[in-house]
Amino acid sequence: MPESGTGLDVRGMIAKKRKSASIRTVVEKLVPRILFGIAAISVLTTIGILLTLLTETVIFFERVPFLDFFTGTKLKPLGEEAVFGVLPLLTGTLLSSAIAMVVAIPIGLMTAIFLSEYASEKLRRTLKPLLEILAGIPTIVYGFFAFTFVTPLLRSFIPGLEPTNILSPGIVMGIMIIPMVASLSEDAMSAVPNAMREGALALGATKLEVTLKVVVPAAISGIIASFVLGISRAIGETMIVAIASGSSKNFTFDVTQSMQTMTAYIVEVTGGEAAAGTTLYYSLYAVAMTLFVFTLVMNLVAQYISRKFREEY
Amino acid sequence: MKYVDAAQVQKKMGTRLLANKLAKNLFFLSTLFGLIVLVILIYRVVAQSIGWIDADFIFNKLSTDPEKAGIMGAILGTLWLMAVVAPVTMVLGVGTAIYLEEYAKKSRLQGFIQTNISNLAGVPSVVFGILGLTVFARALDLGSVVLAGGLTMALLVLPVVVVASQEAIRAVPQYLREASYGMGATKWQTIKNIVLPASLPGILTGVILALSRAIGETAPLVVIGIPALLIPLPDGVLDKFTILPVQVYYWTTDSALVAEYANLAAATIVILLIVLFAMNSVAILIRNKFQKRF
Amino acid sequence: MAVLTMTETKGKLAEEQEFSQAEKKIVYGTKDLNLWYGGDQALKNINLDIYENEVTAIIGPSGCGKSTYIKTLNRMVELIPVVRVSGEILYRERNILDRSYKVEDLRTNVGMVFQKPNPFPKSIYENVAYGPKIHGIRDKKILNEIVEKSLRGAAIWDEVKDRLNENAYGLSGGQQQRLCIARALAIEPDVILMDEPTSALDPISTLKVEELVQELKKDISIIIVTHNMQQAARISDRTAFFLNGEVVEYTNTNSIFSNPSDKRTEDYITGRFG
Numbered sequence: 017m018p019e020s021g022t023g024l025d026v027r028g029m030i031a032k033k034r035k036s037a038s039i040r041t042v043v044e045k046l047v048p049r050i051l052f053g054i055a056a057i058s059v060l061t062t063i064g065i066l067l068t069l070l071t072e073t074v075i076f077f078e079r080v081p082f083l084d085f086f087t088g089t090k091l092k093p094l095g096e097e098a099v100f101g102v103l104p105l106l107t108g109t110l111l112s113s114a115i116a117m118v119v120a121i122p123i124g125l126m127t128a129i130f131l132s133e134y135a136s137e138k139l140r141r142t143l144k145p146l147l148e149i150l151a152g153i154p155t156i157v158y159g160f161f162a163f164t165f166v167t168p169l170l171r172s173f174i175p176g177l178e179p180t181n182i183l184s185p186g187i188v189m190g191i192m193i194i195p196m197v198a199s200l201s202e203d204a205m206s207a208v209p210n211a212m213r214e215g216a217l218a219l220g221a222t223k224l225e226v227t228l229k230v231v232v233p234a235a236i237s238g239i240i241a242s243f244v245l246g247i248s249r250a251i252g253e254t255m256i257v258a259i260a261s262g263s264s265k266n267f268t269f270d271v272t273q274s275m276q277t278m279t280a281y282i283v284e285v286t287g288g289e290a291a292a293g294t295t296l297y298y299s300l301y302a303v304a305m306t307l308f309v310f311t312l313v314m315n316l317v318a319q320y321i322s323r324k325f326r327e328e329y
Numbered sequence: 330m331k332y333v334d335a336a337q338v339q340k341k342m343g344t345r346l347l348a349n350k351l352a353k354n355l356f357f358l359s360t361l362f363g364l365i366v367l368v369i370l371i372y373r374v375v376a377q378s379i380g381w382i383d384a385d386f387i388f389n390k391l392s393t394d395p396e397k398a399g400i401m402g403a404i405l406g407t408l409w410l411m412a413v414v415a416p417v418t419m420v421l422g423v424g425t426a427i428y429l430e431e432y433a434k435k436s437r438l439q440g441f442i443q444t445n446i447s448n449l450a451g452v453p454s455v456v457f458g459i460l461g462l463t464v465f466a467r468a469l470d471l472g473s474v475v476l477a478g479g480l481t482m483a484l485l486v487l488p489v490v491v492v493a494s495q496e497a498i499r500a501v502p503q504y505l506r507e508a509s510y511g512m513g514a515t516k517w518q519t520i521k522n523i524v525l526p527a528s529l530p531g532i533l534t535g536v537i538l539a540l541s542r543a544i545g546e547t548a549p550l551v552v553i554g555i556p557a558l559l560i561p562l563p564d565g566v567l568d569k570f571t572i573l574p575v576q577v578y579y580w581t582t583d584s585a586l587v588a589e590y591a592n593l594a595a596a597t598i599v600i601l602l603i604v605l606f607a608m609n610s611v612a613i614l615i616r617n618k619f620q621k622r623f
Numbered sequence: 624m625a626v627l628t629m630t631e632t633k634g635k636l637a638e639e640q641e642f643s644q645a646e647k648k649i650v651y652g653t654k655d656l657n658l659w660y661g662g663d664q665a666l667k668n669i670n671l672d673i674y675e676n677e678v679t680a681i682i683g684p685s686g687c688g689k690s691t692y693i694k695t696l697n698r699m700v701e702l703i704p705v706v707r708v709s710g711e712i713l714y715r716e717r718n719i720l721d722r723s724y725k726v727e728d729l730r731t732n733v734g735m736v737f738q739k740p741n742p743f744p745k746s747i748y749e750n751v752a753y754g755p756k757i758h759g760i761r762d763k764k765i766l767n768e769i770v771e772k773s774l775r776g777a778a779i780w781d782e783v784k785d786r787l788n789e790n791a792y793g794l795s796g797g798q799q800q801r802l803c804i805a806r807a808l809a810i811e812p813d814v815i816l817m818d819e820p821t822s823a824l825d826p827i828s829t830l831k832v833e834e835l836v837q838e839l840k841k842d843i844s845i846i847i848v849t850h851n852m853q854q855a856a857r858i859s860d861r862t863a864f865f866l867n868g869e870v871v872e873y874t875n876t877n878s879i880f881s882n883p884s885d886k887r888t889e890d891y892i893t894g895r896f897g
Contacts (some may be wrong), residue, residue, distance in 0.1 A: 024768055026755060027811040030731060033759030040515060047517045048432045054424030055433070058491070059445050061484050065456060068463040126359035134353050135360075143360060150367050152609060154545030156574040157598050160581050161370050164377075164591055179585075194363045220338075224349040245451070252453025254548035255574075259581050279455045279548070286462060286552040304459045308452065315451035319444075435704065504741040507699060508803070512754040512810065513731030522757065527744055 069308060072301035079295050085302060091265040091276075093285070093296045100299050102306060104267040108275035109307075112186040112257055113250035115271065119190025120246050124197025125239065131198065132205040133227045144199075151195035159259035162188035167260060176272050180262025183271040189256050193246045200245065204238020205231050241322040248314035252307065254279035278307045374602075377595035386596060391560050391576075395589035400597055402562050406475070406570035407544050407604070409563050413479025414486065414543045419536050421483065422490025423525075426532075429491075430498040431520055450488035457485045458552025466553050473554040476566040481549050486539035493535020497528035530619035537612040541605050547574040557583075573601040647674040649713075650814055650844045651696060656710035658691060660703065665691045667868045669710070673861075678836055678845045680859030680876065682852060684891065688868040689848045690738075693816050696846065697733045698726050715813075731758060734807030738819040740799035742791035742806070747774075747783050750791050750802055754810040769809050777805035778835050797828020804835065815839065817847040821854065833858050852892055856880050864888045 077085070080100045088101015127147070131140050167184040171177045177184075208231050216226045232239065262274030263284050276284070285300050389399020425442070433439040461481030471477040501524050509519040525532075555571050557579040563570040577594045584591035651673040658666035666688045673679050681689045694700045696712065698719060711718045719729050742750050751770045760766060770787070774780040779801040783794070791802055800820060807815055817836070821829040836845055836858050849855050855862050856876060863873040864885075872879055872888045883889040 024765070024772060025811075026760070026769055026809070029760055029765070030755075030758040030810060034728070034731075040518075044515050044517055048428070051424050051428035051432060054421055055428040055442055057421055058425060058449060058487060059442060061460070061487070062445055062449055064464060065452065065460050068460055069456075072463075123359045123362055126356045127363065130353075130356035130360045134356055143364075146364050146367070147360075150363050152541070152545075152605065153367075153370070154547070154574050154601065154605070156545070156547040156577050156581075157370070157374070157602070160577060160594055160598060161373065163581055164584070164595075165369075165373050191363065191366050198360075198363075222345050222349040224352045225345070227352075248451055252451075252455065254453065254455045255578065258548070258551075259578065279453065282455050282459065283548060283551050286458070286554060287557075292467070301459070304456055308456050311451055311453055312448065315448055319447070502741075503702075504737060504739060505743060507702065507735075507737065508741045508743065508806075509753070509757075510699065510702070511697065511730055511735035511737075512757065512806070513727045513729075514753075514757045515727055518757050522753070523743060 065308070069301055069305040072298050073305045076295070076298035076302040079298065080302075089267040091267075093265075093299060098295060100295070100302075101267075102278075102303065104265045105276055105278045105281050105303060106306075107267060107269065108182060108257075108261065109251055109277040109279070109310075111269065111271060111275065112182050112189060112261065112277055113247055115183060115186025116189035116193055116250040116253075117243070117247055119187055120193040120197050120250075121243055123190075124194045124242070124246070125201055127194065127198040128201035128205060128239075129227055129232070132202045133223060133231060147195045147198060150192075151199070153192075155192065155253060155255045156259075158188050158192050159185070159256040162256055162260040174272060178262070178272060178274050180260060180264075180274040181272050182257075182261050182275045185256045185260040186271070188260070189250050189253050192253070192256070193249055196249060197242045197246045200242030201235070201239045204235035204242070207238070208234045237321050237324075241318040244314055244318040244321065248311045248318070251314065252279065252311045254283060258283045278303050282307075371602075374595045374598045377592055378599045381592045381596040382599060386593075387600075390562065391558060391571075393558065395587060395593055398593055400573065400576060400600065402559060403571050403573045403576040403597070404600075406563050407572045409475045409566060409568075409570055410479050410482065410544060410572055411540055413475055413566055414483045415536065415540055417480065417483035418486055418490050418539055418543075419532075422487055422535070422539070423494050423532055425487075425491045426494030426498055427520060427525075430495055431516070431524070446488050446491055450492075453548075454485055454546055455548040455552060457481055458549035460484070461549055461553045471567070473550075473556070473569060474567050475563060475570045478550050478553055478555070478570065478572075479566065481553060482543040482546065485546065485549060486543050489539040489542060490532075490535050493538065494528070494532045497531025497535070498524060500531065501527045530615050534612045534616045537608050537615075541608040541612075544572060545574055545601065545605060547578050550575050551578060573597055573604070577601070647677070649673065650675050650715065651846075652711075652713040652716075654711040654713070656692075656695065656712060657708070658688075658695060658700070659707045661705040665868050666695070669870055671863060671870055671873060673844065673846060675844050676840055676842070677860040678840050678847060678858055680855035680862045681846065681848045681865060682850065682855050682862060682891075683865035685850065687865040689865045690818055692865065693818050693846060693848050696814075696816055697730050697735055699735065701726070731810060732813045734810070734812035734815045736800070736803050736807055736815060736817045736820045739823050740796055740803055742794070742799050742802050744790065744792060746788045747791050747794070747802060748787040751805050751809050753806060758810060773805040773809040774802075776808045776839070777801045778831065778838070779805060795828070797824050797831060800824060800828065800832060801835065804832070804839075808839075812843060814844045814846065817845060819848050819850065822850070829854070852880075864891060866891070 085100055085102050087103065088099060089103045090099045090101045091104045092099045131143060135143065162185045166188055167177070167179065167181065170184055212230055212234060213226050216230045221229070257277045258280040261277065261280060263276050263280065264274040266273055266275050268275065281303055282300055285296060291297060385397075386399050387404070388401050389397060391400075391402050392398040425446075429439050429442060433442070458481065461477060465471050465477035465480050466473055469477075505523050505527065506519055509523045514522070550572060555575050556569065559569055559571045561569075577597045580590040580594035580597065584594065649672045653669050653671040656666055656669040657664065669692065681693060683689045691700060695708065696714075700706050700708070708720055710720070712720055714729065714733070717724065743753060745753075748770055751773050752766050755766060755769050760769070771780065774783060779798060782798060783802070791799060794802060804815075821832050824832065833854065836847065839845060847859065859876045861874065862876045862879045864871045864879065866887055872883060872885045879888065880892060883892060
């Protein structure tokens with residue numbers, strides 16, 4: 017080293033430390049193993065969920081025949097003559113989800129179109145964080161809103177609407193899902209290259225025509241995936257329905273009536289501290305398993321759609 | 330022969346432009362719809378809470394008497410819950426992210442764990458509640474205490490932290506790793522001294538967002554069996570506890586019996602939203618301050 | 624031609640070197656080195672000896688394998704997962720491609736300076752102290768000495784001595800690159816590999832780095848990849864010309880520029896391609 021003169025021997029010092037650096041070799045071998053163990057916990061969580069649900073569900077089906085459960089239109093979990101048919105819960109779940117998607121799909125998609133195709137960069141940067149706030153509101157707050165505001169509001173022009181019903185939580189759930197559909201669809205549309213838009217615009221197409229005939233078809237897989245994820249979210253949503261849809265185990269398609277979803281059933285049964293070992297207790301797991309399978313299938317479908325039909329621009 | 334009839338095009342252009350204009354307005358109104366609901370929701374909650382938020386409400390213990398009831402227990406419970414969730418989810422989330430990004434990059438194992446994490450993110454929170462109830466509360470016999478709830482919540486929000494940490498780690502430029510390796514640093518030294526400090530802001534943002542998700546969740550804790558009327562204040566991770574959203578739940582469902590409970594619920598929501606807003610602001614501040622440093 | 628005027632001034636120096644060549648020690652010996660990225664062969668049968676206390680330049684058009692070669696010398700290529708290597712690279716007579724050779728030991732002796740200045744997002748002080756610290760030197764006093772000595776060695780001490788605790792990203796590009804050289808110097812390397820170290824710098828900063836290289840070669844062997852032929856002519860003692868993964872010509876810088884023996888070398892240095 018030029019003009020050092022200090023008599024420092026860094027290389028010598030390093031060489032000396034090197035000899036005692038066997039700890040470092042051990043650490044270097046140990047760390048990836050520890051990290052693997054940590055990463056495995058997420059897999060163990062999935063396995064844990066599956067195992068807990070499966071073992072208890074099996075016991076449930078030893079007591080209640082499989083077919084009776086899935087075709088039974090009567091659910092009366094308490095009392096001497098308990099009946100366990102899951103159809104009332106399934107219709108409750110599917111109806112509320114359907115209502116939610118009737119709200120979330122058109123509004124979410126139109127919001128996405130506005131943000132991606134029409135809004136100026138500045139407007140978009142103002143609107144997106146506001147929508148993120150909507151997405152960040154805890155579901156319990158939506159439940160409170162459905163119960164204390166939307167239901168009374170709806171009752172003022174739907175006279176037959178019960179104080180707890182599936183319509184109001186369905187609508188509110190839809191509002192809650194709007195940001196999710198909008199944001200995922202917008203991502204898909206923003207990924208469509210500008211050259212495709214310019215090609216159509218240069219032919220004299222209006223913005224609307226470009227959007228509907230070029231952008232939306234090009235981004236369709238991402239858009240559909242966002243719908244499917246939205247449905248999955250609606251099926252799994254708990255607090256809004258637990259508060260606002262009541263606990264009647266009606267088997268009906270009348271949305272003005274009080275109905276229970278699978279999620280609300282789980283909350284009700286665990287809240288009542290079902291004694292371990294009773295059929296009621298095991299029914300919790302059978303319903304949770306059904307719920308889990310539904311949402312898992314939805315998520316896998318969404319992943320499949322966005323992977324399989326990933327646009328190659 | 331001409332294929333394009335100019336006169337025809339001219340005539341249709343008016344309608345086409347009108348359609349475009351109408352559609353634009355419709356799309357704009359749709360965007361506003363969500364925001365209008367947001368405004369109504371916040372207005373309603375705040376209006377209903379007026380007169381109910383005061384020092385007594387914050388510092389009192391729970392009570393069946395709406396005039397005396399306070400949320401100190403739920404506030405402390407929320408803090409205790411965070412004290413469990415934050416370290417657990419940070420260690421698990423960052424550890425998983427490091428493993429996936431630095432050690433198992435592009436392996437089949439990475440793909441498997443990654444798929445598993447995105448599926449885990451889609452599992453309804455109420456199902457995590459069942460896991461917590463069965464494993465932590467019953468099998469490990471913890472009961473519905475802070476530790477059981479915290480571990481359940483940590484697993485629930487784990488995907489948020491993993492994904493955010495992965496993005497932050499991926500954003501650390503390769504040339505910084507190369508510079509470190511070039512000095513003779515080992516892989517772990519490089520991760521510990523270069524990659525983690527550089528990705529810390531992104532990781533912290535993820536952890537804060539995960540925490541705010543955790544303290545806004547209700548279903549898993551209700552399922553674990555948090556009592557509706559818990560008066561003693563929690564004093565450790567092995568104490569029974571309640572948190573703000575769970576309190577909102579019980580007060581809302583009981584408002585059919587005592588109408589004032591709805592006001593208490595609204596007041597609790599206002600406090601909860603303020604806490605969440607503060608946490609998210611911090612996360613955004615961190616994100617903006619450290620954005621695009623490379 | 625610009626190249627010729629440059630080499631004329633170097634003529635005398637080159638003669639002196641040729642005279643002393645017999646005594647020069649070999650730092651790096653490369654024997655039948657082949658390297659593949661997946662199915663593509665990037666280096667073909669490289670045989671090259673690099674001498675102590677010299678500046679060895681590696682020139683050639685983009686994609687000729689010159690960067691790959693220099694990154695093989697400290698096994699940095701291994702960061703790319705699909706790389707396969709055959710042959711031998713002897714550093715101080717030990718084959719670094721041998722599995723038992725610890726890559727950290729190699730890189731502690733062989734420093735590297737990259738194409739783009741890549742200081743860590745830390746203070747100037749911490750950037751230089753990084754190497755000594757990871758190698759176990761913790762004594763604050765010693766670290767201070769090392770930092771000062773390295774920054775002086777990289778001719779940047781006077782510019783930064785009053786702001787050692789400021790973030791390195793506040794420095795100009797040229798200063799950042801000299802900081803990176805200081806960072807490499809801090810662990811007293813035997814060799815420094817430079818991968819187009821001035822390609823991102825302005826002419827004045829380039830000149831400073833070039834002067835620095837001349838100064839450093841008194842103690843350190845330097846291998847520099849460059850696509851700037853004038854630079855190779857100005858600062859190197861020996862030059863290797865790479866083309867399509869092969870060494871076309873490797874000899875004294877003076878003779879390669881004044882009297883290339885291969886037609887392809889001549890075409891390249893006279894600017895007919897590349």
